[in-house]
Amino acid sequence: MAVERVVDLSHPVGPRTQVFPGDEPPQISPSCSLAADGYNSVRIRLSSHTGTHADAPYHFLADGPRLDELPLELFCGPAVVVDATGLEPRTAIGPGALEPWADLLVPGAAVLVRTGWDRHYGTERYYDHPYLAGETARALVERGVRTLGVDTLSPDQTPYGGVEADDWSAHHAVLGAGGTIIENLCRLDRIDFADPWFCAFPLRLSSGDGAPVRAVAMDRRR
Template sequence: MIVDLSVPVVNGMPVYPGDPEVEIAPALTVAAEGVNVLGLHLGSQSGTHVDAPFHIDDALPTLDDLPLERFLGPAAVLDVRGLPPRSPVTAGMLETVAGRLRPGTVLLVATGWDEHWGTPEYLAHPYLAAETARLIAAAGVRTVGIDALSVDPTSRPAGDDAAGASATGAAGAIGAAGEPGGDLPAHRALCGAHAVIAENLRNLDPLLEAQAAGRPIEVSLFPLRLAGADGAPVRAVARIGGV
């Protein structure tokens, strides 16, 4: 069984503040040129994507510096669904998957926040506490994904703590990320260990069900091969095997 873990790439989709807007339009058409070709304008962090360590530090590896094994592996899915908005995923919550955290494992954090994709509520996602991220890295895990905008907290839109501006791509609709000081502590703990981070995943519920049933799960997060990149969009998928 193959499960698609990616959001669709469409015009007007949510983007992080300051990132390029996603624009998709016909560049060639069958009627005019004899073939259909789309013109794409988007950022490296658009939609479901992976961050290379270079994303937060010029001295860290770029996307093409990383081994391909970093983007494929057996999954451990951490169930933290039901957390209130803007809540940390604490170190104690790792206990349910502690026996699965080892080198080569792809850790997926299921917050359930993908149900808010495309709404202002998507900005109020749970996030990894800095200590949690450090423990994940210390366990040897080098691939971490989350079904939310970021592994770090996202600030409320300026001037509106409740709903805020539209979350469908307007620059400034999403405030600066990070705990006080905006230092992106979870990113720094993971990227500093040369881990990759997948964000804006979706549809992790079937994986949790498979894990509970003892079925093996393999996750693929292969990005576009962008030279010297900070990250790239991915078509994230999971293969669920038999018992």
């Protein structure tokens, strides 16, 4: 297999990275410099849920697998992009949205729900994203899907601006089945070729509940 093209589905990590309400943005500061030390390096302070990142079951489940206990097969697979664009803010995406892709929702698939909300990244509107109804996430899990990606802060509603969202049904469905959720994906519209291959490997963070990923879709030459 040769790779024809790699599409980057990740947001940059830096001081302007938009974080979940209450989380802190990344802090990156110089620790060594070419002038003083002969080489450049930086000190990084990050939430484990910074930018485009993977959630491990331990994020929501006390006895759930940690990031470094998950099989790496969870973080790659054939991408199935579910089109859920054109929705109003805070719209619940019901299981009917999955129907056009029903045949592709199988074990090993990486299901990427495209709302197009990444265009609001960096603004307050980004918090008011559409979200997966619990039954939609449960329908994916029932079909054997264990890798769910979203181009929003969360597959569940994000509490912000007076909205007291505390229903984590989609997280519980996927993480409770031993799966992973890749959040804050972007540019899913660039996956405009057949048989895309998704990869989003997290840092091998010891006992981690989540970690940033470099999420990509590969166009493979056959």
